[in-house]
Amino acid sequence: MSIKDKKYAxxxxxxxxxxxxxxSAVMPLLYIAQEEYGWVSPExxxxxxxxxxxxxxxxxxxxxxxxxYSEQPKGKYWLQVCTDLACALNxxxxxxxxxxxxxxxxxGGTTEDGLFTVEHVMCLAACDKAPMLQCNFHFHEKLxxxxxxxxxxQWRADAAKEA
Ligand code: FES
Numbered sequence: 001m002s003i004k005d006k007k008y009a010x011x012x013x014x015x016x017x018x019x020x021x022x023x024s025a026v027m028p029l030l031y032i033a034q035e036e037y038g039w040v041s042p043e044x045x046x047x048x049x050x051x052x053x054x055x056x057x058x059x060x061x062x063x064x065x066x067x068x069y070s071e072q073p074k075g076k077y078w079l080q081v082c083t084d085l086a087c088a089l090n091x092x093x094x095x096x097x098x099x100x101x102x103x104x105x106x107x108g109g110t111t112e113d114g115l116f117t118v119e120h121v122m123c124l125a126a127c128d129k130a131p132m133l134q135c136n137f138h139f140h141e142k143l144x145x146x147x148x149x150x151x152x153x154q155w156r157a158d159a160a161k162e163a
Contacts, residue, residue, distance in 0.1 A: 003029070003036050003047050012051065022052045026062055030069055035136075039070045068137070075110045075117035077155050080134045083120040087130035095131035096120055098145050102152065115159055116152070 003012070015028045029051055033044030040063040049056040063069040070078070081096040100118060103111050110117040126132045129141035133148075140151060 001036060003032050003044065004051065008032055008036070023054050023058075026052050026054070026059055027066075030059070030063055034069060038076060039073045041073075073110075075115050076159055077116050077135050079116055079118045080121045080124070081118070082122065082124045082126070082130065082132055082134075084123040084127075086123070086127035087132065090130035092131040095143060095145075095148070099133070099148055102145075102148065115156065 001007070011032060012029065015025050016022060019025045026048060029048045030040055030044070033048055034040050037044050045056050045059045045063065049059045052059070063071060079099065081092060081099060083092045083096055100106060100109075103116050103118060105111055105116070105118055108117075108119050121134075124132065124134055124139070126139055126141055131143045132139060132141040133143065134140075135151070135155070140147075
């Protein structure tokens with residue numbers, strides 16, 4: 001699969017329509033590449049460069065600058081738990097430990113089935129809703145162990161449907 005395939009054609013066309021030139025669409029196209037490959041892979045960088053008609057090194061430099069792009073392979077679900085001060089005061093560290101235990105991975109690790117990558121991050125601007133996690137850039141707030149298990153079950157079911 002490639003982001004140049006039909007699956008993404010409408011999104012890419014809609015993205016280009018928002019910008020005065022193709023090169024300005026690099027960042028949203030990098031999100032599409034990350035969604036397709038699970039990370040900003042060399043193939044994704046090449047494809048974005050071709051679509052935007054710029055050099056791949058320019059695309060790579062942008063991908064490397066922003067932390068929202070991952071230059072390492074990740075699981076299908078990229079779970080980021082804020083453990084910064086305000087969340088830590090609401091037991092975010094305990095929640096993160098429970099999540100790692102539940103999935104059997106260490107910080108930054110990916111489950112053997114390739115579904116989940118977990119990492120702790122600094123403030124995600126949901127300080128009053130801890131413990132919280134971000135899954136593929138969607139927030140889930142005021143969590144506890146039970147809610148976390150429900151979310152994991154839902155994501156596993158979603159992945160099974162797509163398989
Ligand atoms: S400190 Fe966790 S979201 Fe701000």
